[in-house]
Amino acid sequence: MTSLFLQALSGETTSRPPVWFMRQAGRYLPEYRALRAEAPDFISFCLNPEMAAEATLQPMRRFGFDAAIVFADILLIPGALGQKVWFEAGEGPRMGLMPSVESMAERAASAGDELRPVGRTLSLVREALSEDRALIGFAGAPWTVASYMLDGGHDTIGKGERAVARTYVYKDPVGVDALLDVLVEATAHYLKMQADSGAQALKIFESWAEGLPDDLFERLVVRPHQKLVARVRELGVTVPLIGFPRGSAAHAVRYARDVDVNGMALDTACPLGVGREVQKIKPIQGALDPLLLRAGGEALDRRVDQLMEAWGHGPWIFNLGHGILPDVPITHVEQVLKRIGAQ
Structure with missing residues (x-):
């Protein structure tokens, strides 16, 4: 039985x-918070296959979404390449x-092996999911991951401006391009491992594409994505x-x-x-405002209806424009699912 998710994506x-x-598996769920409390730190949580699989499955049990994301x-990739990563x-x-x-280039091809626990998580989840529910793997896109890596050791990290990283782009273009190439290779092997482990689709998260002028969008987003897609396919990956x-949105x-x-x-x-316009070229996914999901009420219903009217002729996968927030009421998630006929 093919899932609705994979049908739309095709x-x-x-x-x-x-x-x-x-972020459907996360802090808005009481069962997630209880599970997270059992792990010593966030990275350990991500790399514990049994715990990560349970976190992945929790929202599927509660809501019956059409797809689970591992x-x-x-930021697991930088750790696989030798950079210290932790969460405060x-x-x-x-x-x-x-x-x-x-030194990172020497480790790039082994990124999939270094992150094998994620593959085990995927295998455990795939065994537990019904055939009509899809399983998504993912990775950060080269520029987004690079921006965190370049900001590492500076107090700007996490503040959203990527000021240190973007300054490097201008001051050391050769070095930044070399880093992006390393990340393309490492990410391709990581995504291949995920596909081999049961992921039926793979998502590339470019969380920091905003605010880039035309030339940097081409250099930091378009070209690395083109290289990454090509490399993933070279490695034999066939999933979407x-x-x-x-x-x-200006470059969509x-x-x-x-x-x-x-x-x-x-995005939102x-x-x-x-x-x-994008939907005329390929299937789209998105783009409900997470803040509206938090607010709920009639405004939430109206926006869901607007999205359904605009994009409902498909192909379209209903999603948020960014991640679900920790204080979103569970009843608001249920409200959306009922509105679109998924419950």
Whole structure:
């Protein structure tokens, strides 16, 4: 039995839009908070297959989403390449100084092996899911991961401006491009391992695509994504890929046209008309505002209806424009699922 999610991602118009939410396994669920309390730290949690599998499955049991996304983090790759990564409670990621590009290049092809626990998580989840529920693997995109790595050791990390990283882009273009190439190779092997372990689709999270001028969007987003997709395919991966260049609605049609992903995720700020233009090129995913999901009420119903009217002819996967927030009421998630006919 093929899942609605995979049908939509293949370009079909489904009877209703399939639905899953970014960060659907997370702090808004009491069962997640209880599970997380058992792990010594966040990285250990991500790399414990039994715990990560349980976190992945919790929202599937509660809501019956059409797809599960493996519980992991985009900053596992730097750790596999030798950079220290940890999470401070209430503050987010912290990183040590970045190793040399040369030393990381030597480790790039083994990134999948280094992160084999994520593959075990995927295998456990796939065994537990019914056939009509899809399983998604993911990785951070090269520029987004590079921006954290370059900010490592500086007090700007986590503040959202990527000021240190973007300054490096201008001051040391050769070095940054070399880092991106290393990350393309490492990420390709990581994604291949996930596909081999049961992932039926793979998502590329470009969380820091916003605010880039045309030339940097081409250099930091489009070209590395093109290289990554090509490398993943060279490694024999055939499952569909979803690109998510968050905050880049002005470049959305260009990205959809120039990057050979199977589907494109749209963020909260993407106009409905732009989404329709992208939908003419390939399947889309998105883009309910997580803050509106938090607010609930009639405004939430109205926006769901607007999205259904604009994009419901498909192919479209209903999702948020970014991750679900920790204080979202569970009843609001149920409200959306009922509104689109998924419950």
